[in-house]
Amino acid sequence: MLERVAHLLPSELTAVLARMPAKAQEGLEEIRIRDNRPLEVWTLGVSTFVSSSGSLSDNPEGAYKPSFELCRKLLERMTNHSVYAMEEELRRGFITVEGGHRIGLAGRTVLEEGRVRGIRDIGGFNVRIARDVTGVAGQSLPQLIDRSNRTIASTLIIGAPRQGKTTYIRDLARAISYGRWQSPQALGWSGRKVGIVDERSEIAACVRGVPTFDVGPRTDVMDACPKAEGMMMMIRSMSPEVLIVDEIGRDEDVEAIREAVRAGVSVVATAHAGEWEEAAARPALKRLLQEGAFARGVVLRRTITGLSVKVVDLSAAAAAASIATGSAARAAGHSAASPREPTVTARAGDSHAP
Numbered sequence: 001m002l003e004r005v006a007h008l009l010p011s012e013l014t015a016v017l018a019r020m021p022a023k024a025q026e027g028l029e030e031i032r033i034r035d036n037r038p039l040e041v042w043t044l045g046v047s048t049f050v051s052s053s054g055s056l057s058d059n060p061e062g063a064y065k066p067s068f069e070l071c072r073k074l075l076e077r078m079t080n081h082s083v084y085a086m087e088e089e090l091r092r093g094f095i096t097v098e099g100g101h102r103i104g105l106a107g108r109t110v111l112e113e114g115r116v117r118g119i120r121d122i123g124g125f126n127v128r129i130a131r132d133v134t135g136v137a138g139q140s141l142p143q144l145i146d147r148s149n150r151t152i153a154s155t156l157i158i159g160a161p162r163q164g165k166t167t168y169i170r171d172l173a174r175a176i177s178y179g180r181w182q183s184p185q186a187l188g189w190s191g192r193k194v195g196i197v198d199e200r201s202e203i204a205a206c207v208r209g210v211p212t213f214d215v216g217p218r219t220d221v222m223d224a225c226p227k228a229e230g231m232m233m234m235i236r237s238m239s240p241e242v243l244i245v246d247e248i249g250r251d252e253d254v255e256a257i258r259e260a261v262r263a264g265v266s267v268v269a270t271a272h273a274g275e276w277e278e279a280a281a282r283p284a285l286k287r288l289l290q291e292g293a294f295a296r297g298v299v300l301r302r303t304i305t306g307l308s309v310k311v312v313d314l315s316a317a318a319a320a321a322s323i324a325t326g327s328a329a330r331a332a333g334h335s336a337a338s339p340r341e342p343t344v345t346a347r348a349g350d351s352h353a354p
Contacts, residue, residue, distance in 0.1 A: 024048075091119075102200060152268065159300035199224065297314040
């Protein structure tokens with residue numbers, strides 16, 4: 001995976017990373033660069049520090065420490081030598097570059113009337129490497145279909161960070177758009193018109209409005225657009241049958257999803273939460289769950305054998321029962337089992353990266 005982002009990195013940093021074992025390079029997911037502090041990477045599912053010789057260790061002592069000058073070069077490369085042109089991205093705390101790779105930023109925030117206007121004195125970078133995986137959603141898709149309307153049911157996908165939510169919904173978008181339903185109950189179904197609202201430019205990785213990932217032949221993308229506004233723009237202008245959006249959670253997202261569902265559009269969305277009771281603890285998600293805005297739910301979790309995909313019934317009654325059961329089980333110190341919760345494990349070629 002290193003070769004996918006090598007062009008973004010200063011040559012001296014690339015040289016250090018290229019000395020890592022080949023397996024670690026292939027499994028690379030995140031590169032964490034901090035000014036004059038140990039170089040850290042996330043690879044093969046674990047965090048580790050990297051020495052100047054490329055050796056890996058849990059101990060930060062002896063790790064390579066990127067200099068201030070290297071960090072300055074890195075920022076210039078990521079912003080195409082124009083930090084001011086990236087003002088909006090800096091305000092959000094990350095930059096998405098060609099290929100869908102996202103670079104998180106940490107430093108001193110600049111405030112204006114109590115709101116973050118940008119980040120200066122940037123001393124921390126998190127390069128998250130995107131990769132496209134075809135078929136990761138295929139095994140679970142038959143459990144998500146809405147037979148009466150010959151499409152996908154509105155679905156909420158949850159998981160902790162780095163569990164593959166973006167990869168999973170990208171593959172769902174592709175399958176729905178092509179009409180690859182993977183179910184004998186869907187024989188003869190055509191693909192559906194899909195609208196992706198890609199606020200962080202990670203799902204489709206558009207360059208000048210054109211997706212660099214294959215998201216399907218019937219898919220339109222609203223790139224770098226706030227989710228709520230983008231959903232309404234899509235409904236008004238592109239008449240999608242399915243809307244796909246990443247990382248919902250704000251009040252305005254709730255109202256946009258309500259409007260989409262009322263308009264007869266299926267909504268597939270992701271949110272950060274490890275379990276359903278955690279999702280229900282977030283006010284915006286709780287309202288959508290209680291209202292039955294989503295008919296299906298998916299929990300993603302990475303395991304040593306691949307990607308675990310749990311599909312649940314999220315009708316209003318089932319969601320309430322699931323959340324109550326999970327909360328009670330956690331209070332008792334037991335793992336929770338949700339009603340009608342088949343599990344699929346995507347193995348080998350179906351594994352993912354963020």
